[in-house]
Amino acid sequence: MLTGKQKRFLRSKAHHLDPIFQVGKGGVNENMISQINDVLEKRELIKVSVLQNCDDNCDEVAEQLSNGAHAEVVQLIGHTIVLYKESKEHKQLVLPS
Template sequence: MLTGKQKRFLRAKAHHLTPIFQVGKGGVNENMTKQIQEALEVRELIKVSILQNCEEDKKEVAEALAKGARAELVQLIGLTVVLYKESKENKEIVLP
């Protein structure tokens, strides 16, 4: 579980990132969460955008992504989700 200070730090780091995944009409599926897990292992911090045609609630999508990828939900702002997971091999981000 991340503290408020750690979440602030990660939000600042994620500000300049562009979303690398999109959740569309199909919603969250197993293949997507697997790819997100792999991306998190390499990058540690990613953004995912939720498209307008996504039928599920954005909060449910954010929670499903975090749970499926076994990651921490840092932020849900608008239709953008920020996820963090500490990398086992490529650790770059040092939390305060």
């Protein structure tokens, strides 16, 4: 579980990132979760965009992605979700304590 200080730090790091994945009409599926897991292992912090034609709302999509990828939702603003998962091999971010 991330503290408020850690979430603020991660939000500042994610500000300049572009969304890597888009969730569309098909919603969240196993293949997408697998790909997000792989990218999180390499980058630790990503943005996901939820398109307007998605059947699920953004809160449901964020919950499905975080549960499926075992990641933390750092921020949910508009149709953009910021996810964080600590990497086992490629540590890039050092969180404040």
